[in-house]
Amino acid sequence: MALTPATDLGPATALVCRECGTTRDLGPFYACEECFGPLEIAYDFQGVTRESIASGPRNIWRYRGLLPVPANVADTPNTEPGLTRLVRADNLAESLGLQSLWVKDDSGNPTHSFKDRVVAVALAAARELGFKVLACPSTGNLANAVAAAAARAGIRSAVFVPSDLEAQKIITTAVYGGTFVTVDGNYDDVNRLASEIAGEQDDWAFVNVNVRPYYAEGSKTLGYEIAEQLGWRLPDQIVVPVASGSQLTKIDKAFQELIKLGLVEDRPYRVFGAQAAGCDPVAAAFKAGHDVVRPVKPDTIAKSLAIGNPADGPYVLDVARRTGGAVEDVTDAEVVEGIRLLARTEGIFGETAGGVTVATLRKLIDAGTLDPAAETVIINSGDGLKTLDAVAPVVAPSANIAPSLEAFRAAGLA
């Protein structure tokens, strides 16, 4: 896996350890050789303006000048994710007592979750780095995204998930073909297995393991889009679901980059993290005032967020504390209520991660932690059609009637 003169990773210049600052050349590396800390992409951004972005494609590649991808990335076969709706959520705002609320609805991506963003960037980088197979351990949504992206790119995929995943997520992965393995264990077990396999299979790019520095940058596009869709402005507050914590930390990174590039006004914003009580290692550490995260064994219906040992947990704590945010957790019953509330008020059917986020928003408002007068964005990161069992027991038709007007009248539905 060597870099050639033809390797084009756009504005990326090097890999830097987030913990100790050690720098190394770009390549298929993810952990620092000195301290095992996460490697991050360093950049030299050139000529990125609001106009250059606006003239780009109507997907994440409009931000390619801010990503570790080649200049021609939009011309190679990919799923073209991004530029999902930013929905003005007045009904939900009113029911929660908020003045201004937006839902970034990432269920509108090609495989119906924000994971298409990170996978598209990982695929582009993996190609440049010479990998042949696109692989991942997944809590479900990433499995869909990797299998679909590999199918579209015409390469092999190798996807590993916990065997107790929602039936919908099994089917919506298997349909794309590729190698698809269910593993008897929880996500953290699958993740560990993937790390071990990555050490053996030289030409497999595990998107969230050995090419994770590139993959993670894809979540920045959520931050860029929110700012652009608000008219090149940052929101006052944002609530983001947390599993590994990558998405949250990269949204913050995107906001910071936009400020440094002068694309938005530099003003304070607060970042809040959302977890399920049955898998709340980051929320627990936040509340206890710790800066390390103690792993847990997950037990929650929010399986997409069921990572007991989150890689970016400490950085979520940093971001929440630096910006005056918080990390909160909600029960499974609150998650179900959150899904229903978003659906009933805004016509958006989110998956359990969205339910976690809406329920956390509500809890933060009730506790007075989140300012109801400040402009707020929440992320709906996935689609409710993939977690039907969460709401199946609590929703049903209003009535079942014979096909006659009399039956309609008798049912009292008028």
Next chain:
Amino acid sequence: MSVSVRIPTILRTYTGGESEVKAEGASLRAVVADLEASYAGISARILDDAGKIRRFVNVYVGDEDVRFADGLDTATPDGAQISIIPAVAGG
């Protein structure tokens, strides 16, 4: 007590490229000390200056993350499979 230790890619420079090596010791602490005796320098990569397992290293004895067991004092029975893995994966 002979155990088998899986070495992550970034530590294979110490083991001459070997991805799996043998070591001796009744606890993880003793195993790491024995690894150091065979592969000088490797201990300081796994443990921090205070002698604790580094924040971004996960160590497993069998299937168990030693953070759920007794950390460096976790027992390493004869024939145990130990894995050292960078923690910055997943999501």
